[in-house]
Amino acid sequence: MPLDPVLAQGVTPINFAGPDPATKMNQLAMMMKMQGLQQEGQLNSLKLTEAQREMADVEAMRDAIRKGANFRDPKVAAQFGPKGFAMNKAMVESDNAELENKIKTTTYARNLWAGAHDQASYDNLLPQLEQLIPGSTASLPRVYDPKIVAENVMDADAIIKRMQPQTELGRLMA
Secondary structure, rough: OOHHHHHHHHOOOOOOOOOOOOHHHHHHHHHHHHHHHHHHHHHHHHHHHHHHHHHHHHHHHHHHHHOOOOOOOOHHHOOOHHHHHHHHHHHHHHHHHHHHHHHHHHHHHHHHHHHHOOOHHHHHHHHHHHOOOOOOOOOOOOOOOOOHHHHHHHHHHHHHHHHHHOHHHHHHOO
16 A cells, blocks of 8 residues: 555645645634624624613613702703603603693583573582592582582683793793
8 A cells, every 4th residue: 555645755745736625614704703703792882881871870760860850850850861861751641641630620510610500500509510520519508509619710711821831921921
């Protein structure tokens, strides 16, 4: 059996053709896969850093709320950047919705009071008023009194007027 000249001489012959093209492609594919994994790792690291920042911002806002910070004040909200302004906007919208609901309820109650002209309409008013505002009829007399009806209509008008949002000119005049 003839000996392999490479083994006998202990030297590898020079390969003028270069590495096998399939080997080159495999090496290139492995290198590209490694680069892709590195980029994915960097992206995940950035995402983790962003999530940690988000958590820190939220925790700072929670801590401020625990300490009594008023996010309705734009100056306080500005300290927390976009999240603070978003909180401010949400609170203002909630306040406006609550105010609108109170105005509607008071207007409805005022209209109920304005519809009472005699004992029968007064008797009809009381259960509706109690359903609208629980406990509101406990101190009312059971007998129709035009003076009480007129006072309640005027009180409701005054409350509605006070609750209406004022313009800047209206605030200056007040």
